[in-house]
Every structure is written in structure tokens, then in C-alpha cells.
């Protein structure tokens with residue numbers, strides 16, 4: 025009898041709750057006839073990797089805000105939609121990120137530990153970053169490209185593969201010091217036979233496995249995942265845990281080496297070159313000791329792991345591809361460098377006027393336009409879910425009283441590839457940025473750049489990305505000319521191990 029009453033009460037509570045939701049969100053058009061009552065359609069789209077396609081169609085039919093599940097919305101307008109959700113800092117749904125998250129502490133604390141090191145002024149003044157950049161360009165990248173030209177004559181490379189090598193070496197040097205970083209550029213080869221021993225191939229294999237399709241269950245159906253696990257069935261395949269373990273060990277090994285470098289520096293007075301200083305790691309480590317002294321040494325170490333590689337490898341790979349497909353753009357970068365007398369052929373940073381090369385690169389309009397256009401084109405499909413605050417209703421994209429704890433997502437694609445916001449939306453065209461002007465007017469416009477998201481969870485690496493791309497692209501365009509080869513237009517996910525961006529490299533005449 026008691027059980028029956030409890031079941032009835034639960035049903036009543038559920039019906040009341042569902043009716044309230046139905047009522048609150050009744051003005052939001054539903055992406056599918058079932059979406060008002062069930063998440064089945066959107067879950068199917070997420071499982072099959074067709075969510076973006078499904079939503080592009082739904083928004084073009086129904087407007088800037090659509091209902092995709094009983095308590096799940098998608099928003100596509102920038103000023104009255106995305107800015108309200110992201111700029112005000114609505115939290116991320118906990119289960120969604122838990123599996124990719126090496127950190128165990130509150131986000132704000134974690135972010136504050138190293139945020140100052142990523143600010144534009146800190147990066148511009150950083151001797152460490154300057155030396156890291158020189159080391160990657162002049163000691164690793166140029167010699168590799170030159171030896172490739174000598175060894176195979178055709179200079180054929182995969183732009184994506186090269187990008188992974190450059191980005192991994194660059195970012196791991198920035199975080200852990202050059203002497204503790206990866207050295208994937210040393211293994212650059214276009215001979216398939218040699219790839220078996222290639223550490224990058226192994227890394228990409230595990231990285232791909234960690235982002236496997238079954239990760240869907242943990243992100244989207246955490247309850248079901250836990251239930252199956254309790255019943256003895258793990259919905260995540262073995263390759264997922266192998267991949268996670270591999271990548272955690274990979275980062276841990278660099279962290280251990282950086283730790284050792286710090287110990288030698290402090291106890292034995294080891295004199296380090298600026299590029300070898302594990303600046304970011306040391307800052308994070310000191311901060312963790314202060315803000316989380318209760319943690320064990322091992323737990324403290326886990327706190328300083330970093331989530332860094334997600335987008336930059338892909339964007340940079342496509343930057344090489346777009347430039348290779350547009351020789352005129354390479355020529356314009358070269359001409360801009362010559363016009364401003366910026367010499368990228370050697371690691372000399374001061375020009376006769378005493379100005380720093382990084383600041384001068386940062387002021388070049390065409391180079392900036394090229395990078396902005398690459399960031400407009402990619403990334404476009406990062407999942408960025410947020411949850412509305414638990415204590416109040418909010419208004420988004422013209423809809424009032426959106427209830428607490430509603431999931432809202434947007435895709436960069438909606439901002440960057442909407443034909444109503446941009447002309448020739450699918451053409452890679454840096455010139456569009458030169459004619460737009462960037463001062464002051466951003467807050468009235470819909471055609472804005474939003475690759476790093478916005479608000480308190482905005483990407484920490486946005487200035488680092490510009491710094492990195494300005495230096496490496498300028499250096500490449502100074503010495504080499506890239507040409508795109510015909511590409512197999514397979515429908516594989518950009519950036520996946522099967523994707524390839526075939527390019528040839530020759531020395532600039």
C-alpha cells in the first residue's frame with residue numbers, strides 16, 4: 025500500500041513537472057513533432073553524428089531558437105541568444121564534461137591558476153614563449169621541411185599531419201619547457217613504412233579512440249551508463265579506457281620530466297635557457313599547492329594536467345590547406361612582411377627601430393585577416409552545452425520564462441556559416457575582414473567571430489593561438505610556397521586520422 029502511494033506521488037510529481045515544462049516552453053517551436061515530449065530524436069542525431077545538420081535545417085525553418093527535447097534548446101542568433109547564454113557564464117552540464125576532464129576542482133580556481141600567463145600582454149613579453157617559438161620554427165620545422173625537400177624532391181606532405189606535429193611540440197614546449205616537450209617534428213616523414221614507429225600516429229590513434237562514438241552514453245545518458253555499469257556491462261569499449269590511459273600517461277610523463285627540471289633548478293642551481301623553463305607547469309603546481317594543500321601529491325599532479333590540443337591542430341592544419349589552395353594569399357602575406365620589413369628567415373627579434381617582432385606581426389592586417397578567416401571556417405561543430413541557472417527563469421532569443429536547469433546549446437557554425445549573416449559563406453576569403461573594420465561595432469552585428477566561445481568559460485588559449493599562428497604562418501610564407509594537391513573528398517570527420525590535406529612544399533624563389 026505504502027509503495028502504491030509512493031508510486032502515485034512520484035507519477036503526480038512527474039506529471040506536474042512535465043506539464044510545467046510544456047507550459048513554460050510552449051512558445052519555442054519544436055525541431056521535431058516528438059521533441060516536446062521526448063529527447064529521442066535529438067539523441068538519435070547525437071548518436072549518429074548528425075546533430076549539426078539536423079539543427080541547421082531546424083533553425084532555417086523555425087527561427088533562432090528551437091526546442092530539441094523537453095528541456096533542451098538550440099539557439100542560433102548571436103546578440104539576443106548566444107551572448108545571453110555564454111557571456112553571462114551559465115555552467116556546463118556536469119556529466120557531459122566529466123569524462124574529458126582531468127581536473128577535479130572547481131572551474132574558477134582552476135582557471136585562475138594560470139590565466140595570467142595566457143593574457144596578451146604576458147605572452148607578448150614572454151621570453152620563454154619567444155624562445156619556444158624560435159626553437160619550433162628554426163630548430164625543428166625549417167630543418168624538417170628542408171630535409172623533406174632534399175630527401176623526396178616532390179615535397180609532398182599531409183597538412184594535417186604537419187599541423188599535429190607543430191602544435192603538439194609547440195604547446196607542450198610552452199607548458200612543460202622545450203626540453204620536456206614532445207618532439208613529433210623529428211619524426212616527420214612521408215614514407216608510409218616509417219610511420220609504424222611514429223609516436224604521433226600512436227598518439228592520434230589513442231586520441232581518436234578516447235573520443236569514440238560510445239562516449240555518447242556518458243555524455244548524454246549518464247543514468248543509463250551507470251545502470252549498465254552497475255549491472256556489470258560497461259558501455260564504453262576497451263579502446264576508450266586504453267586511449268584515456270595512454271593520454272594520461274603521455275601528459276604525466278611530460279609533467280614528471282618538468283617536475284624533475286624544477287627540482288634540478290632549485291636544488292642544484294641548474295641554469296636553464298628560457299625555452300626550457302616549465303613556466304606554465306611550475307605556476308600551476310605552485311598554485312595547486314596553495315589552493316589545494318589537502319590533496320595528495322598524486323592528486324595534486326592530476327590537477328595540473330592540461331586540456332590543450334582540442335581545436336588548434338585542426339584549425340592550423342586547415343590554415344595550411346587554405347593557404348596552399350590560395351597562392352595569392354601566401355604572396356600577400358609575403359608582400360606584407362616585406363613592406364613592413366619583418367624578417368622571418370632567422371630568429372632575430374629586434375628590428376633597427378627597436379620594435380619587437382611579435383608586436384609588429386600582431387599589427388599586420390592581412391595576416392590577421394587570414395587567421396580570422398581560418399577561425400571562421402573552422403572550428404564550427406564544437407559542442408558547447410550550457411545549463412540555465414537553477415534559481416531563476418531567463419529570456420533568450422525573444423522567449424521569456426525559460427525554466428531553470430534547461431540545457432541550451434549553440435554551434436559556432438550558426439555564427440560563422442549562416443548565409444544570412446555572411447556573403448559567400450563557404451568561400452575562404454580573408455579580404456572580407458579587411459573591408460569589415462573591427463572597431464566598436466561588434467555589439468550591433470550578427471556577423472562576428474566566435475571560435476573561442478565567450479564569457480567566463482571562454483577559451484584560455486585565444487591569444488596564444490593568434491601568437492602561434494602569426495609567427496608560424498609568417499615564417500612558412502617567408503621561406504616556402506605551399507600548393508594544394510587534389511584531395512579525396514571523403515566524408516570523414518575533419519581532423520580524424522583518415523582525413524588528409526595533401527600539400528606540396530617548395531622553396532620560395
Ligand code: HEM
Nearest residue numbers: 135332335336339408475476477481482483484485488489
Ligand atoms: C584554434 C584554436 C582554439 C580554439 C578554436 C579553441 C576553442 C575553445 C572553445 C570553444 C572553448 C570553450 C569550450 C566550452 O565552453 O565548452 C575552449 C576552452 C579552452 N581552451 Fe581552447 N581553443 C583553441 C586553442 C587553445 C589553446 C592553444 C589552448 C592552450 C594551450 C587552449 C586552452 C583552452 C582551455 C584551458 C579551455 C577551458 C577554459 C575554461 O573552461 O575555463 N585552447 N577552447
